[in-house]
Every structure is written in C-alpha cells, then in structure tokens.
Amino acid sequence: MDKIFDGQRTLGTSGLSSLEGSSGGGIASWATIGGYGSKKSMGMAFHYSYVSLTNYTDQNVGAVMGFYDRVEISYSHNFFRTGSTGRKLGIGHGYQFDLDTGGIKVRLFGHVLDKTLLPQVAVGAMYKHDGDAKVIHAVGSKHTDGADVYIAVTKLFPKLGLLVDTTMRLTKGNQWGILGFGGDRNDNYYPQFEGSLGYLPSFIPGLVVGVEYRTKPRNQNFTPESNWFDVYASYFVNKHLNITAAYVSLGTIATYRNQTGAYVSLQTGF
Numbered sequence: 001m002d003k004i005f006d007g008q009r010t011l012g013t014s015g016l017s018s019l020e021g022s023s024g025g026g027i028a029s030w031a032t033i034g035g036y037g038s039k040k041s042m043g044m045a046f047h048y049s050y051v052s053l054t055n056y057t058d059q060n061v062g063a064v065m066g067f068y069d070r071v072e073i074s075y076s077h078n079f080f081r082t083g084s085t086g087r088k089l090g091i092g093h094g095y096q097f098d099l100d101t102g103g104i105k106v107r108l109f110g111h112v113l114d115k116t117l118l119p120q121v122a123v124g125a126m127y128k129h130d131g132d133a134k135v136i137h138a139v140g141s142k143h144t145d146g147a148d149v150y151i152a153v154t155k156l157f158p159k160l161g162l163l164v165d166t167t168m169r170l171t172k173g174n175q176w177g178i179l180g181f182g183g184d185r186n187d188n189y190y191p192q193f194e195g196s197l198g199y200l201p202s203f204i205p206g207l208v209v210g211v212e213y214r215t216k217p218r219n220q221n222f223t224p225e226s227n228w229f230d231v232y233a234s235y236f237v238n239k240h241l242n243i244t245a246a247y248v249s250l251g252t253i254a255t256y257r258n259q260t261g262a263y264v265s266l267q268t269g270f
Helices: 086-087 132-140
Strands: 041-052 059-069 071-081 096-109 120-130 145-157 163-171 190-199 207-214 228-238 241-249 260-269
Touching: none
Parallel strands: none
Antiparallel strands: 041 059, 041 260, 059 071, 071 096, 096 120, 120 145, 145 163, 163 190, 190 207, 207 228, 228 241, 241 260
C-alpha cells in the first residue's frame, strides 16, 4: 500500500474539497490534484460538507482520486433540502433536490509549490445529472443533465504565505446544477469566473484563511441568480484530516433572497 499511496506531497497541496467534488476551495475548483500521491503513486480523499442557509440546507459527500500528481477523477452527490420553503414554492414541504457530479482534471504543467513564478495549470470537465426532471422543467430549465469545462491556475507563494487561484468555467448550470441546466432566458455556454485568495500565517502551521468569489449565469426567467462569495478558515491537522469552516453568501436561490449562512467540511485522505 505504501508504494500505491506514498503520501509524499507537501501538506496542503491536495487542496480542499469543493461542493462539486473536485479538489479546490469550497466554491471554486483549483488546479490542484486531490490526495497526496507523488508522481510515482496515487492519492485519495473523501469529504462531507454541510451548508445551512436562510431558507435551505445542502449536504455533500464525495471522493477524489489522484493519479501520479497528473490526473484527478472525482464524484460528489448533493442533497439540497428545501425544508418549509418547499411548501411555499409549491413543491412540497421538505422537498429534496439531488445532484450527481462526476469530474476529471488534468494538470498541464507547473506545480503549486514550484520555486519559479510558473503556476500550476490544469483543465477539467464535469458531468452533472439532476434527478428532479419534473420540477426542473417546471421552473424553466431546459435540461436535467449538463457539462462544465474549466481551466484553473493556482500558485502558492511560500515567502508571502499567499495562495492565489483564478479559474474560468464554461457552464449552463442553474445554481451549479441543482436547478438544472440552461433556461427559457438563455441556453448557451458563457464563461464564468472563480477566484480564491488564501493566507497561510507562519505562526499557525496548517492554517489557511481566505476568501472566494464565483460568478453565475442568468438562464431562467423564473428567478434571478446571484454571484457567490465566502470567507473561510481551513486547518490541515495532518495529511489525513482537514477541517474547514466558512461564512457563505449565495444571494438569491429559487426566488428567495439573501441566502447566507455557515459552511463546514471535513476531509480525510492520503
């Protein structure tokens, strides 16, 4: 097992777990490859995340596997629950949306910890399936299945204790796919931006604090869609355990405004 999963990479270079399953931040995909396997082995990570918003909750479970610090495959499932808001929306008290996401990512060049200014650059794709066809079409979404493609650029500047990521994503996802893909307003792909800034204080090894921002498409006449923002703190206890907490601001979801709240995530890996 030690040869298959050697755990040779530096603490934190596996990234966190995103809500779509790929390694990255909470709401942004990074160029990192999940797990701690070196160029001669593999790595894995598993996560559970919970988000409590003003009117909704979301639970997310997933796994990621990295191959030779080059290729990553991922899977996640979202359980998006409407609680009492479901009755007000006319879909029933406690109605739950389910979203499956499978992903692949390939590191093109560079490494997040290279001593040069060259960043780590990766391209990725995700296939998403929403299991709620009747409701999805009723709110004006065109498809229950959709695909995202993205390019991510990530760099850590150790002397500054600064982590920077910029990602450009092509997507039709409404609320990342929870409300289907495309809509009666727009059914085309347009680029969306994701950005992350993290600070690693030297006096607390393993801690990262930062912010993330993600733009969103506006595909439906049924409801506006807002850009996302979060402020997070993440602590790498060791290579086998990471704990993340965040304040999230997700704007309007299914006509209900000011969806803010708390996010917590646990990740284990090797």
